[in-house]
Amino acid sequence: MATQQPEKKDVSLFKKGTPRSILLGEFGYPIAQTEHDGKKWDIWKFTQGYGGGAKAGRAVGHAAADVLTLGQWEVVGTPIESSANGNRVAYEIAYDEHGNVSDVILLTEKSGK
Structure with missing residues (x-):
């Protein structure tokens, strides 16, 4: 499950001057x-x-725990991975007359909740 989590987006692009x-x-x-x-x-x-x-490290950690516990780790590991599905975030972006970012507003808290 760890390898199937969403990819990390480059939010550093949400800055003044970035083309749309x-x-x-x-x-x-x-x-x-x-x-x-x-x-x-x-x-x-x-x-x-x-x-x-991070995804690969989590997958390796879960695989090692599965081997060491003869598969019993799945009882604990599956709910952990089900809840670790990333944070929802939202941004509002304004553009100048050239189509470049002029304003950035983060619409969600840092935790994404």
């Missing part, structure tokens, strides 16, 4: 588009997952 096309490449299409305050805005909502190293 770069955001589309990393995050796909936004869930909403609006226009207010004289600017175009996008809202992105996604699950912030885990990097490849």
Whole structure:
């Protein structure tokens, strides 16, 4: 299950000057588009997952625990992995007249809850 968790997105791209096309490449299409305050805005909502190293490390750890406990670790490990499915995050992004990020608003708390 650890290897099937969502991928980690590069949220450092949500900064002034980043072209909208770069955001589309990393995050796909936004869930909403609006226009207010004289600017175009996008809202992105996604699950912030885990990097490849973290996923691989968790998978190896679970596999080792399975071997050492003769499979009994599954009783504990499966619920742990079911709950470790990343954090939901949302950003509202405004663009300047050239289509580059001008404003970034984090719409979720750091925990993503």
